[in-house]
Amino acid sequence: MSEQSPTPESAEPTPTAPESATPSAPATPPPPPASGAPATPDASAEPEKPAINTDAQGVQQGMRPKTPWHAYIRPILWCLVLLYVVIFVFVNNEQTTINFLFAKVQMPLFFVLLGTTLIGALLGILALVQTRRSSERKTRLKMANQQAKSQ
Numbered sequence: 001m002s003e004q005s006p007t008p009e010s011a012e013p014t015p016t017a018p019e020s021a022t023p024s025a026p027a028t029p030p031p032p033p034a035s036g037a038p039a040t041p042d043a044s045a046e047p048e049k050p051a052i053n054t055d056a057q058g059v060q061q062g063m064r065p066k067t068p069w070h071a072y073i074r075p076i077l078w079c080l081v082l083l084y085v086v087i088f089v090f091v092n093n094e095q096t097t098i099n100f101l102f103a104k105v106q107m108p109l110f111f112v113l114l115g116t117t118l119i120g121a122l123l124g125i126l127a128l129v130q131t132r133r134s135s136e137r138k139t140r141l142k143m144a145n146q147q148a149k150s151q
Contacts, residue, residue, distance in 0.1 A: 088110060088113075089110045092108070092109040092113065093109070094109055095108060095109075096109045
């Protein structure tokens, strides 16, 4: 434990400026600020204006264009359809008897109408899907025949 720390008298002073610098030479610029720290602006430089990027129609990027009035029609129509369905349910709530040949069932009229509407929509969608698949199959066969003829 006889280790001694240097005393202020024995420590050599560290030079603050290089020995070859002359007093009339300008000082070196300060190091750049740490990342995230604001830089000190140069007094002679003008402040930079942010660049405005526009697309082909002249609309600023990052800015949404004004919504056209006709974009509100679809939600309004859906609200009206919903209102109509709610009124339809309350108006057609009387009980009706359905004869399925092997059984008779009593239920509110709106369930019967809603069920037949859903069954009709489902059959229509299935018919459209089948027609589209058939059309795509015919198109693929026609293209294959054309490629076979060209070879």
